[in-house]
Amino acid sequence: xxxxxxxxxxxxxxxxxxxxxxxxxxxxxxxxxxxxxxxFQGALTAAARAQELGxxxxxxxxxxxxxxxxxxxxxxxxxAVLDLLSSESETAGDDRRRLEDRLDDLLASADLALRIxxxxxxxxxxxxxR
Amino acid sequence: xxxxxxxxxxxxLMLLRETVATVGEIARALNDNxxxxxxxxxxxxxMRARSASALERLREARGDDGASAEFRxxxxxx
Numbered sequence: 001x002x003x004x005x006x007x008x009x010x011x012x013x014x015x016x017x018x019x020x021x022x023x024x025x026x027x028x029x030x031x032x033x034x035x036x037x038x039x040f041q042g043a044l045t046a047a048a049r050a051q052e053l054g055x056x057x058x059x060x061x062x063x064x065x066x067x068x069x070x071x072x073x074x075x076x077x078x079x080a081v082l083d084l085l086s087s088e089s090e091t092a093g094d095d096r097r098r099l100e101d102r103l104d105d106l107l108a109s110a111d112l113a114l115r116i117x118x119x120x121x122x123x124x125x126x127x128x129x130r
Numbered sequence: 131x132x133x134x135x136x137x138x139x140x141x142x143l144m145l146l147r148e149t150v151a152t153v154g155e156i157a158r159a160l161n162d163n164x165x166x167x168x169x170x171x172x173x174x175x176x177m178r179a180r181s182a183s184a185l186e187r188l189r190e191a192r193g194d195d196g197a198s199a200e201f202r203x204x205x206x207x208x
Contacts, residue, residue: 039152044185072181
């Protein structure tokens, strides 16, 4: 039983690590967004597995969902900013720089929230193995 | 190895396979972006839609209090 618990959390941690610092090392904001989006899908899969295995208490579930809501909203906004940036004719000069700064902030927030969710999954594993 | 342990080991392998598949998907997406056709806005929108859909499925799978069904069964002694 311990094996499966370890893999749930290990998966989440590995996926969270891939977003910005892993061997995949995205080159730019667009690639970082792609890595964050797919990492998010991996974290959702890990949480769904934890749910199926009966490892979520009301408290842990509420905390995880709060993390997921933040990540979802952050990536929504990041996607919208990327759309704006790709239409270069509509954004130039200071506007463009502001959007790029905003995108960097959003991706950093998403990465942090993904890591927090991964730590929560790690704690769920520790509780389950007690 | 007992049947229970065998099932647990098989579940572990399935999870590992899913994880590797997800990491592989990230690598493929980035490699495609670099070596092939760059990812378009439509590709990014599709990723966003998949994440939102996965979150919605997980939300629907939650009970009223957010606990796993198994957890609720354990708590009620069932």
